[in-house]
Amino acid sequence: MRIDNAANIYPAALTKKYASLFRMSVTLAEPVDVSLLQEALETVSERIPTFRCRLQSGSFWWHLKRQKKAPQVRPLAPLNRPHFRDNGGFLYRVSPDGCRIVLDVFHALTDGTGAETFLLTLTGEYLRLRYGIDIVYGGKVLDPRDRPAADELGDAFKKVFSGRRGELEKSDDAYHIKGKKLPFAGLRDCCVTVSAGQVQRLCAMYGCTVTELVTAAMVCSLQDMHREDPDSARLSVLRVSVPVNLRPFYGSRTLRNFASYVNLGVDVKDGYLPFGELVHRIRVQKREMLRRENLEPKIAANVSLEENVAVRCIPLFIKKPVIDAVNRHHGDRYFSQTLSSLGRVELPESMRPYVVDFDFILGRQRNNAGATTCTSCGDRLHIHFSRSIADDRFERGVVALFHELGFRAEVVHGILA
Numbered sequence: 001m002r003i004d005n006a007a008n009i010y011p012a013a014l015t016k017k018y019a020s021l022f023r024m025s026v027t028l029a030e031p032v033d034v035s036l037l038q039e040a041l042e043t044v045s046e047r048i049p050t051f052r053c054r055l056q057s058g059s060f061w062w063h064l065k066r067q068k069k070a071p072q073v074r075p076l077a078p079l080n081r082p083h084f085r086d087n088g089g090f091l092y093r094v095s096p097d098g099c100r101i102v103l104d105v106f107h108a109l110t111d112g113t114g115a116e117t118f119l120l121t122l123t124g125e126y127l128r129l130r131y132g133i134d135i136v137y138g139g140k141v142l143d144p145r146d147r148p149a150a151d152e153l154g155d156a157f158k159k160v161f162s163g164r165r166g167e168l169e170k171s172d173d174a175y176h177i178k179g180k181k182l183p184f185a186g187l188r189d190c191c192v193t194v195s196a197g198q199v200q201r202l203c204a205m206y207g208c209t210v211t212e213l214v215t216a217a218m219v220c221s222l223q224d225m226h227r228e229d230p231d232s233a234r235l236s237v238l239r240v241s242v243p244v245n246l247r248p249f250y251g252s253r254t255l256r257n258f259a260s261y262v263n264l265g266v267d268v269k270d271g272y273l274p275f276g277e278l279v280h281r282i283r284v285q286k287r288e289m290l291r292r293e294n295l296e297p298k299i300a301a302n303v304s305l306e307e308n309v310a311v312r313c314i315p316l317f318i319k320k321p322v323i324d325a326v327n328r329h330h331g332d333r334y335f336s337q338t339l340s341s342l343g344r345v346e347l348p349e350s351m352r353p354y355v356v357d358f359d360f361i362l363g364r365q366r367n368n369a370g371a372t373t374c375t376s377c378g379d380r381l382h383i384h385f386s387r388s389i390a391d392d393r394f395e396r397g398v399v400a401l402f403h404e405l406g407f408r409a410e411v412v413h414g415i416l417a
Helices: 005-013 034-047 112-131 156-161 196-206 210-228 275-289 292-307 316-331 393-404
Strands: 021-028 053-057 062-066 092-097 100-106 188-195 237-245 259-267 337-344 355-362 370-377 380-387 410-415
Touching: 005 062, 005 156, 005 292, 005 316, 021 112, 034 092, 034 112, 092 112, 100 112, 112 237, 112 337, 112 355, 156 292, 188 196, 188 393, 196 210, 196 275, 196 380, 210 237, 210 259, 210 275, 210 337, 210 370, 210 393, 259 275, 259 292, 275 292, 337 355, 355 370, 355 380, 380 393
Parallel strands: 237 337, 337 370
Antiparallel strands: 021 100, 021 355, 053 062, 092 100, 188 380, 188 410, 237 259, 370 380
């Protein structure tokens, strides 16, 4: 099958050293039994058939092609380079790491919601095999015995937006954090863990969501960096790009990519803003941008561009460098940072005694210094800052703000391997 509309950008940018990767992991109460994990992986990859595919270049577009062989559980690999060749061609990797089940995914295969569904379904099947528990299936934990539904496998972009007229988004260039680049293998991670209950109480006070609160904290830290940067005068826009899951808007159950984004922030040319004002502005912006009449035109424009007869007839060997060049010169220039928020991970009651934690991290960014994720499991809210530069002032600024707000933040630094 053709890869979905949003996925075209990822193989176009793919090189021997770079792929748009992200990592999710479930931490269990006991070390992972590798043989049972392999059995669960074979079953669940049949239930979600796109996870039995490899990427194939066609004459005009990329495709997902079914593989006869089953995926294998592999050792943990660095989250900084493509690993498809040493992974049997599969676009993801499942690895045991002590008590963790780790899932690394190439974004051309699926988005965060699709990957979370796969990982939670895999975890449910593993726990059923190991402990003999009965899983009450629902939400993002699918029954591996069910047949795949057509809606799960379809390109929701084409189903919803095909034939619509749209307009590509125009925006001012945003300020970017600068710093000494780390070696390519040197992707740093800073994990900040706070009480989800504390955050929710503060959100209630400000009348905002967790995503809006964290976005405002990121913009606040960007203000501090912009203020101290002697070269910052040229670019005064500070903006965080927040992916938006489109499934709730359109009732889709697809397990492929189906997300857009909103760019939230401020222009500080007339001065810097206090945190409370940042929360207010970001809350208003987000709710305005998520109205269908504002969200849909840019999505429809991307779909119509792919469906254009002239574009469709251009051979892939010409399309690939063109898409890549457009991405290089336009993709990251309009925002300073990314915040990908999965929200709260919901588990069936029967799985909760065995699952200790859930985590989510973005890999190396192509043109931006770093990216941020946010997810919660139980009363633990994890915020991961991954970066490819040595300077860690951005995340230190966010942590300092959390302390000012009264949060007890647990901070762990590491290298993503």
